[in-house]
Ligand code: SF4
């Protein structure tokens with residue numbers, strides 16, 4: 001990446017600039033691919049870009065950064081996504 | 092109108108940023124940046140988005156962003172635009188992206204100045220009706236009777252009509268939209284991108300912690316706002332006003348707007364109007380205000 005010299009503080013783009021936000025989750029979205037009609041509503045509305053869209057417009061969920069907000073489940077008109085409580089993490 | 096299938100796949104806002112779960116600002120940013128593409132420079136004043144950028148020395152934005160003081164978004168964007176003009180770079184879109192606090196209140200004079208000077212840029216206000224970044228204080232955009240940490244019994248004043256203030260500048264393009272309508276946001280931002288001169292777009296952004304509703308309902312809250320007529324989708328190109336989607340049907344009285352109560356009853360910030368008993372007086376005042384808003388819209392814009 002091209003670095004610039006400027007007399008001010010500069011930040012550079014990084015995926016996970018706030019860490020692995022997937023650890024924030026209390027509820028986890030679970031996708032049932034058989035029910036999905038590829039409408040892409042979950043993809044467009046996910047605040048975290050955590051719904052991946054494939055070439056054939058099928059979708060999958062990326063749990064690394066998904067914050068578990070549940071917007072995808074709420075917006076899916078055919079209920080192909082449900083929210084399940086995360087299993088308690090062992091310390 | 093564009094179908095979701097035709098939306099670009101590229102993302103300029105990276106995953107793993109500091110936004111709250113269910114944040115409407117990030118939904119708005121994704122949509123706006125899909126429409127604008129990578130050749131965009133964003134100017135961001137103090138607002139939630141300066142937090143969403145995350146921690147130095149990293150940023151979650153994959154485009155150049157300049158952070159600037161609360162009152163200076165439009166002034167900063169004017170400077171960036173002037174510099175690009177000097178360099179002959181006409182391929183880059185300059186966008187000021189500010190919250191309602193930085194637009195309605197603190198950044199108003201810089202914004203008005205830039206619009207009046209004819210600066211070639213897009214000013215986008217994502218309106219969550221509060222100063223949410225600093226902890227949910229009232230702003231000029233906070234609606235009547237809403238609780239905030241500085242209006243504990245509910246706000247006594249009506250919200251400012253920012254649309255009217257903008258329209259008084261007679262700029263080439265102004266619009267109001269909402270994060271719940273991706274096609275509407277996309278088409279308005281694309282339109283603004285292709286028009287020279289100052290453009291203003293305001294995006295309603297329902298904020299789960301600020302409005303006190305469950306974080307999975309962000310998009311639904313936006314839809315309800317439009318259904319109830321508390322928020323209108325419109326665009327005004329060269330002083331020609333058009334209402335869009337449901338707002339058009341409400342304007343033309345083809346459908347009845349839903350009661351505002353059906354929208355606010357899901358928001359904790361209006362909880363004191365329903366518990367311990369219904370505050371009929373203020374609930375009535377809210378409906379009357381929205382009725383008067385539409386009466387005025389009809390008087391000004393219907394059949395023209
Ligand atoms: S739960 Fe929220 S962050 Fe996770 S995939 Fe669904 S919409 Fe995206």
Ligand code: SF4
Pocket residue numbers: 031035036037038039040041042043059075076077078079080081
């Ligand atoms: S919203 Fe539901 S049906 Fe549409 S793409 Fe997502 S999972 Fe599939």
